Amino acid sequence: MAALRRALLAKGAHRALAGTLASSCLADRSLWDRLHAQPHPGKVPTFDWFFGYEEIQGLLLPLLRDAQAAHPLRVLDVGCGTSNLCTGLYTQSSHPVDVLGVDFSPVAVAHMNRLLEGSQGQAPLCPGHPASRLRFTQADALNLKPVADSGSFQLVLDKGTWDAVARAGLPRADQLLSECLRVLSPKGTLIQFSDEDPDVRLPCLEQRSLGRTVTMQELGPFRGITYFAYLVKGSH
Template sequence: MDKKATWDRFYTESSSRTSTFKHFEWFFSFDAVRDFIMPLLQTKSHPDAPLQVLDIGCGTSAVGPCIYRHSPLPVRVTCVDISHIAVRLMQEHVRAKAVQPHNLSSQLEFVEPDCAQLHKCFSPSTVDLIVDKGTTDALLRSKEGTGKACLVLKQCLKVLRSSGSLLQFSDEDPDARLLWLETVVREQGVLAADVQVQEVGELRGISYYCYQVTPRPHSRG
């Protein structure tokens, strides 16, 4: 699940089963986590610029477009996925549906960089919010994905503003995920970020959680 070819094949097969586009959601839809995401987009860090939002490992989820549609403040939502098939499907869908933003200054784009190399597309300390719904889970459950999951987390911390947050939505128990997060964000014995957890709720008998990772300003080199 950490290979580009796997996801290209998945989205090719998924789209071939139906003649009309349908969003594919890991875990749950935007409505289930709207109250975790939108409160973080109520204050602008730079008055003259839109809030920068990344949806990493977006696939064909509606989360990114929903943030674009519902944010009252101007946002630039960048949906990132390693699969060019997923990116193309989303670009075509948004064009066909003419998705409109709540704020006319908002922007929405779909791009294909590897989430473990975000620094190639985003400058340090420029992003206000990163949403990860199931991407880290997929990596951690892959045979060779743990190292990449660590890289993705560190890349997220690099591009986040000190006022920004990474939200990881997961079904992994806090005892395991909190330990992993705190281990990865520790640099030379010092925590480079604060980690908190809230319960999203139970769906189809499975408990889901929101892990919020916030960079510590003094940890920036």
């Protein structure tokens, strides 16, 4: 995961921690707690692996428009970390959205809740639509039953979470995918964002997506790296 190592160094993480995260088990919560506890660079309150909301809003907003049968549209971000993906959707979407960000790191969740509510002189976040909602909660993406009912989300986002979980073995990645598909509505869309090559990821998703349609879109390059959006859509 060259993109992850590069992002860690760009964040200014201590080199020892960056090396640990980039080369060891990325499913270890304590590693992420230590990383999220570090100060964010400059005055930016969020930090994104790969890219942020601004780079992919052109992909996300049409999906929101096409799924307006649900008011508001329910969106789940698994492994949200301290990314601006949830906050960008909440503050920038003119379509009503009900966004839930989940992460197994209590440090990341606490940081995002402080950002949402306003702290240290910052104003609370304002929704782009008066009916929009945003929540952050601690949860294990491999077991979403405590926070998400089956078929309850029209859009599920996974930005690098599969990549991290897979470092602990493909069975864990399979469990993550299974949970994402369980909470996805029959006509909903799961999007995995990754720098993994389509020749590797597409066959894996096609074999495990329970008859759903799997497609891919190329993104970037961003800072010299090409990424991919893998879309898993309901077939009925």
